[in-house]
Amino acid sequence: MASDRVTSVIKQAVSTRAKNCCEYCQSPGDYSIDGLTVDHIKPRQAGGETTLDNLAWACFGCNGYKHIKTDDVDPETGEKVALFNPRQQVWTEHFGWSEDFTEVIAKTPCGRVTVNALRLNRTGVVNLRRLLAMAGLHPPSEI
Helix, strand or coil, rough: CCCCCCCHHHHHHHHHHHHCCCCCCCCCCCCCCCHHHHHHHCCCCCCCCCCCHHHHEEHHHHHHHHCCEEEEEEECCEEEECCCCCCCCCCCHHEEEEECCCCCCEEHHHHHHHHCCCCCCCHHHHHHHHHHHHHCCCCCCCC
């Protein structure tokens, strides 16, 4: 039976699986301006369980903007689309990088709603990516 409690063991497992990077904006935990935490992909309020297949490693910025959302309106089509699910989808299928690697570029409707809803290109994260790219530490080599 699943517990509501995120134990230190669960937290470490989620962090390790994500290579200590936000699974949404790809901010590395060692440099993240927001810090990182466990995100319930399907929120507990919507019946989501505290199990490894429902947990993602997320910066507090992405986690805060996502909050209890599981979908949003696609800005191009006006249709409701599910947000990116790091347990069921591959990041590179839905997102890419701008030419200078500072902005996340959406490739799909799921990518568009996730970029918008979680504000993946918020100023602080874009500035962090710029500095990390200049230091040769961005983009992540493995996503």
